[in-house]
Amino acid sequence: MAKKIRVLIAKPGLDGHDRGAKVIARALRDAGMEVIYTGLRQSPEDIAAAAIEEDVDAIGLSCLSGAHMTLFPRVVQLLKKKGASDIPVAGGGIIPPEDVPKLKRAGLKGVFGPGTSLQDIVAFFETAASGRAK
Amino acid sequence: MTSLVARVLEGDKRAAARLISMIEDDEPEARNALRAIYRHSGKAHLVGFTGPPGAGKSTLISRLIKAFRARGRKVGVIAVDPTSPFTGGAILGDRVRMTDASRDPNVFIRSMATRGHPGGLALATFDAVKVLEALGMDLVMVETVGAGQSEVEIAKRAHTTVVVEMPASGDEVQILKAGILEIGDLYVVNKADLDGADAMVSNLELVIPEHSKGWRPPVLRTVASEGTGVTDVADELEKHWKHLTASGELAARERARAETELRGALAEAALQRLTARPASQANLGKAIDRIVHRQSDVRTVAEELLKAGKAS
Known part of the structure; x- marks a missing residue:
C-alpha cells in the first residue's frame, strides 16, 4: 500500500468560524489525503498532542480571531519541546500581510491569507509531506 | 527498527504513532516490529x-x-x-x-x-x-x-x-x-x-x-x-x-480470535504468493481474459491457478 499523506486541520483559540477549515479539510480529502479534523476551540497543547498521536505529515491551523501571532508560534514551540519539530506547520485565516514574515520567522512553513486558491494549499501540503524526514 | 519497538515498550507515544502508520502503509519493517511486539500484546x-x-x-x-x-x-x-x-x-x-x-x-x-x-x-x-x-x-x-x-x-x-x-x-x-x-x-x-x-x-x-x-x-x-x-x-x-x-469464555474467544486472524493471514499470503510475481501477473491477466470471454468460470480458473501455484 502506498504511503498516505495524513494532515491535522485544527482551530486554535476561541473563534467559532470553522467554514474555512472545513473547506480546506474537504479539498485535502478530495486530493486523496487523510485529514484529521479536531474541531473548534483547541488549545495549542491539544493540537500538538493530537499531531503526535496521529503521526501526521503536516499541520494546518486556522484562526480568524486575530490571535494567530500568539497561537500559531506556540504550536511550533510545543512540537519542538516534544521532539516533533519535523512536523511542518502552516497557518491560515485573517492574517495581515505584515504578520506573514514574522510568522515565518517563528517557524511556520506556510501562511495563507484570504483569497489563496485551494490548489495552492493542496500543493503546499503535498510538498510539505514529501519533504518530511521519517 | 528494534529501537522503535523498544521505545514503544518504554511508553513513547511518538514511536507508537509512527509504528501504527508503518503498519497502515504496510511497510516491510512494520512486520518485523509486529513480530517483536506480539508477546507483549x-x-x-x-x-x-x-x-x-x-x-x-x-x-x-x-x-x-x-x-x-x-x-x-x-x-x-x-x-x-x-x-x-x-x-x-x-x-x-x-x-x-x-x-x-x-x-x-x-x-x-x-x-x-x-x-x-x-x-x-x-x-x-x-x-x-x-x-x-x-x-x-x-x-x-x-x-x-x-x-x-x-x-x-x-x-x-x-x-x-x-x-x-x-x-x-x-x-x-x-x-x-x-x-x-x-x-x-x-x-x-x-x-x-x-x-x-x-x-x-x-x-x-x-x-x-x-x-x-x-x-x-x-x-x-x-x-x-x-x-x-x-x-x-x-x-x-x-x-x-x-x-x-x-x-472460561475469555479463553474460547481468544482462540476464536486467533483462528479468524490466522485464516485472514493465510488468505492474504496465498493471494500474495499466487499473484505477486511478474510471471503470475501475466497468468492472472490470461485467466481474467478467459473468464471475461466465458471460456471458463471463476471457480474453475481459481482451482487451476491454485494447482499451478502448488506445482511451481
Whole structure:
C-alpha cells in the first residue's frame, strides 16, 4: 500500500468560524489525503498532542480571531519541546500581510491569507509531506 | 527498527504513532516490529463499539475515557472512519468529541481510515491494538465506522462488543432483523432523554438473545453528551470482563480470535504468493481474459491457478 499523506486541520483559540477549515479539510480529502479534523476551540497543547498521536505529515491551523501571532508560534514551540519539530506547520485565516514574515520567522512553513486558491494549499501540503524526514 | 519497538515498550507515544502508520502503509519493517511486539500484546480488555452514525459512539467513548481514567486504567482508543472509494481520501472527525483526553499521558487516541476494508474496520486496526497494548494500555476501545446492519466483524475480534443505538431509529421490524443487533454483549440506548427511548429499550430487551454461559446482555440508557448513565456502562464493561475470565469464555474467544486472524493471514499470503510475481501477473491477466470471454468460470480458473501455484 502506498504511503498516505495524513494532515491535522485544527482551530486554535476561541473563534467559532470553522467554514474555512472545513473547506480546506474537504479539498485535502478530495486530493486523496487523510485529514484529521479536531474541531473548534483547541488549545495549542491539544493540537500538538493530537499531531503526535496521529503521526501526521503536516499541520494546518486556522484562526480568524486575530490571535494567530500568539497561537500559531506556540504550536511550533510545543512540537519542538516534544521532539516533533519535523512536523511542518502552516497557518491560515485573517492574517495581515505584515504578520506573514514574522510568522515565518517563528517557524511556520506556510501562511495563507484570504483569497489563496485551494490548489495552492493542496500543493503546499503535498510538498510539505514529501519533504518530511521519517 | 528494534529501537522503535523498544521505545514503544518504554511508553513513547511518538514511536507508537509512527509504528501504527508503518503498519497502515504496510511497510516491510512494520512486520518485523509486529513480530517483536506480539508477546507483549494480549493484556488489554478490548472493547468494540458499533451502531449507526450519529448514535453517539464517540461521545460515549470520550466519557468512558474519563470514567476509566478515574479508576486508574490506561486507555487506548482507535476510531475508524470511512475512506472515500473515489479519491482515497478521508475526513477523520472522531477526535472532535474526544479533545479533553488528548493531553493525558495515559490516554492514546488514534484516528484510522478504512482504506477500502469492509466491515466497518481497517485492515490495520487490530495490529494497532497490539501496539497500544505494548505501549501499556490496559483498556482499548475500538470505534467502528457508523455501521449499518451487518458490520459484525468487530464482535469476532473484541472481548466485549457494545451496540449503541438511539431512540426512534427504526421500528420493531428493524430490530428483529439479523445482524448487528445480535452481536452485543452490552446495548446502550443513547440520547435517552429523547422521545421513543422507552420503546427502543423494551424492543431491544425483547429481541436480544441470551448469550452462552449465563451472560444476559444488559440494555442501558445514557445521555452521553451530559455524562448521564456512563458510570453504569463502565460498571457493566468491568462486570463483563470478570464474567469472561471467570466462565472460561475469555479463553474460547481468544482462540476464536486467533483462528479468524490466522485464516485472514493465510488468505492474504496465498493471494500474495499466487499473484505477486511478474510471471503470475501475466497468468492472472490470461485467466481474467478467459473468464471475461466465458471460456471458463471463476471457480474453475481459481482451482487451476491454485494447482499451478502448488506445482511451481
